[in-house]
Amino acid sequence: MSSETRRYILNNLKRVVIKIGSSVISHQEPGKGLTRGLSPEMVLHYARKIKMIAGKNCETVLVSSGAIMAGRERLGLARANLTIPEKQACAAIGQSFLMHTYEKKLEKQGMKVAQILLSHDDLGNRRRYLNAKHTIETLIRYGAVPIINENDTVTVDEIKIGDNDTLSATVACLVDAQALIILSDVEGLYTRNPMMKTPKGEAPPELISQVDRVTEDVEKLAGKTSNRLAVGGMYTKVLAAKKTMSSGIPTFLLNGLDKKILDKFFKGEEVGTLFWSDRRKIGNRKHWIAHTLKPQGRIFVDAGAEGALLQKNKSLLPAGVVRVEGSFEFGNSVSIVNESNVEIARGLVNYSTRDLNEIKGKKTADIRQKLGDNFYEEVVHRDDLALLE
Numbered sequence: 444m445s446s447e448t449r450r451y452i453l454n455n456l457k458r459v460v461i462k463i464g465s466s467v468i469s470h471q472e473p474g475k476g477l478t479r480g481l482s483p484e485m486v487l488h489y490a491r492k493i494k495m496i497a498g499k500n501c502e503t504v505l506v507s508s509g510a511i512m513a514g515r516e517r518l519g520l521a522r523a524n525l526t527i528p529e530k531q532a533c534a535a536i537g538q539s540f541l542m543h544t545y546e547k548k549l550e551k552q553g554m555k556v557a558q559i560l561l562s563h564d565d566l567g568n569r570r571r572y573l574n575a576k577h578t579i580e581t582l583i584r585y586g587a588v589p590i591i592n593e594n595d596t597v598t599v600d601e602i603k604i605g606d607n608d609t610l611s612a613t614v615a616c617l618v619d620a621q622a623l624i625i626l627s628d629v630e631g632l633y634t635r636n637p638m639m640k641t642p643k644g645e646a647p648p649e650l651i652s653q654v655d656r657v658t659e660d661v662e663k664l665a666g667k668t669s670n671r672l673a674v675g676g677m678y679t680k681v682l683a684a685k686k687t688m689s690s691g692i693p694t695f696l697l698n699g700l701d702k703k704i705l706d707k708f709f710k711g712e713e714v715g716t717l718f719w720s721d722r723r724k725i726g727n728r729k730h731w732i733a734h735t736l737k738p739q740g741r742i743f744v745d746a747g748a749e750g751a752l753l754q755k756n757k758s759l760l761p762a763g764v765v766r767v768e769g770s771f772e773f774g775n776s777v778s779i780v781n782e783s784n785v786e787i788a789r790g791l792v793n794y795s796t797r798d799l800n801e802i803k804g805k806k807t808a809d810i811r812q813k814l815g816d817n818f819y820e821e822v823v824h825r826d827d828l829a830l831l832e
Contacts, residue, residue: 448653448717448719449717450711452621452622452693452719453709455621456499456501456621456622457500457501457621458501458503458583458618458619458620458621459496459501459502459504459624460504460505460611460614460615460620460622460623460624461493461503461504461505461506461624461626462505462507462607462610462611462623462624463505463507463508463699464508464607464625464626464627464628464699465508465509466628466700467489467627468482468485468486468489468507468508468509469481469485469512470482480513481512481516481537481540481544483544483548486544487548487551488702489699490545490548490549490551490554491552492705493505493554493588494552494553494554495705495706495709497554499709502583503588504579504583504589504591504614504618504620505545505588505590505591506590506592506610506614507545507591507592507607508592508607509541510533510534510537510538510592511530511533511534511537512533512537513533513536513537513538513540513541514536514538514540515533516537517537517540518532518533518536520533538558538592542556542558542590545590549588554586554587555586555588556587556589557582557587557589558590559578559582559589559591560591560592560594561575561591561592561593561594561610562593562594563737565594566617566735569728572617576617576618579614579617580618583618591610591614592607592610593606593607593610606679608679608680608682608683609679609683609686611625612683612684612686612694612734613686613734615687615690615694616686616690616692616730616734621692621693622692622693622694623684623687623692623695624694624697624705625684625694625695625697626697626698626699626704627680627696627697627698628698628699629677629698630650630698630715631650631651631698631714631715631716632650632651632654632661632665632677632681632696632716633648633649633650633664634648634649634651634664635648636664650715650716651664651716652713653716653717653718654684654716654717654718654719655720657681657682657684657685657688657718662678662682664681665677665678665681680696681718684718686734687718688719688720689730689733689734690734693717693718693719694717694718694719695708695715695716695717696715696716696718697714697715698714698715729828729829730829732789732790732791732829733789733829733830733831736789737776738769738777738778738789739769739771739772739775739776739777740767740768740770740771740777740792741767741768741769741777741778741779741780741786742759742764742766742767742768742780742792742799742823743765743766743767743768743780743781743782744759744764744765744779744780744781744782745763745765745782746781746782747763748762748763749763749781749782749787751763752779752788752828752830753787753788753830756825757825758821758822758823758824758825758828759779759790759821759822759823759828760807760821760822761799761802761803761804761805761807761810761822762804762805764803764804764822765782765803765804766803767796767800767803769796771792771795771796772795772796773792773793773794774792774793775792776789776790776791776792777789777791777792777823779823779828786831787830787831788823788828788830788831789828789829789831790824790828790829791824792822792823793821793822793823793824794819794822799822802814802818
């Protein structure tokens with residue numbers, strides 16, 4: 444079934460987002476894992492692969508890590524814990540070196556490159572989100588390879604997208620890609636952490652070929668990276684896949700240190716782990732609400748409201764609100780959480796924290812008697828509501 448699914452995806456592949464991790468394009472020493480410094484040889488290798496993909500009438504959008512790593516090398520900063528200004532300084536120096544390296548290597552393949560730096564501020568605003576989309580579409584139309592990274596030079600934790608795994612998933616949805624390929628230093632998702640010693644009497648970990656739904660158990664399989672120079676880990680990759688799956692986009696987690704991995708992939712070989720459920724896409728705007736905006740607070744709802752949202756496609760009314768957390772204003776994104784403390788939806792709220800606290804739990808008739816007709820009947824209208832898996 445998995446091989447048939449992969450062939451189907453390949454037959455419909457016209458645009459792919461490829462995320463290259465720092466560990467893939469860094470200097471490697473046997474037994475030491477990721478070391479400091481950008482590897483021009485690996486960048487050249489993937490420049491050739493992008494050319495190969497273009498020869499298959501498939502467009503490539505690249506999300507590349509490595510700017511901070513490259514900057515560390517050039518500044519001689521080997522210690523693990525850097526301050527935010529130091530990381531931003533590394534990004535500023537490393538990003539230009541990273542792009543220069545890509546430009547030289549892709550130029551040898553007869554290809555043009557374009558740098559795009561994004562922050563959550565860019566994607567959290569609907570107009571700027573669409574502007575970014577149109578810019579990338581135009582670059583692709585003119586034959587350029589967009590190379591995208593988070594704007595680490597100016598972003599801080601409060602406005603960061605988070606990591607390049609998350610960014611690559613956002614970009615895949617932004618450009619309507621038919622697949623996201625995450626190249627890392629692991630073969631894929633395993634039934635148990637392959638870096639850990641197998642307990643006596645238990646079977647060794649096995650590579651999972653396909654995940655059709657990212658459940659809590661799947662998330663538990665994802666361990667955190669032990670490499671101090673890498674930002675993401677398996678967990679962020681699984682969450683990235685979860686994000687693309689909700690938009691009907693398959694994600695492949697492949698070992699980018701295997702120089703033949705993309706050849707195997709495009710031949711339809713069963714390599715790595717495929718995350719795909721073949722579910723219908725949710726609307727672009729609702730995907731933006733669910734996966735691009737950062738929630739400013741949480742609204743806890745009772746079982747009746749949960750049922751109305753999930754089973755009847757209803758709006759969230761004040762009567763179903765039990766508790767409110769955070770500080771938000773009209774139009775902000777909020778998380779909607781059930782009685783079991785599970786996030787079930789995200790939406791754009793019609794009330795501020797203060798105003799919602801005054802009307803939570805009240806029926807519409809009681810609110811009208813208190814406020815007259817000058818209020819919204821819905822806390823979150825169903826058109827501004829995106830249900831989560």
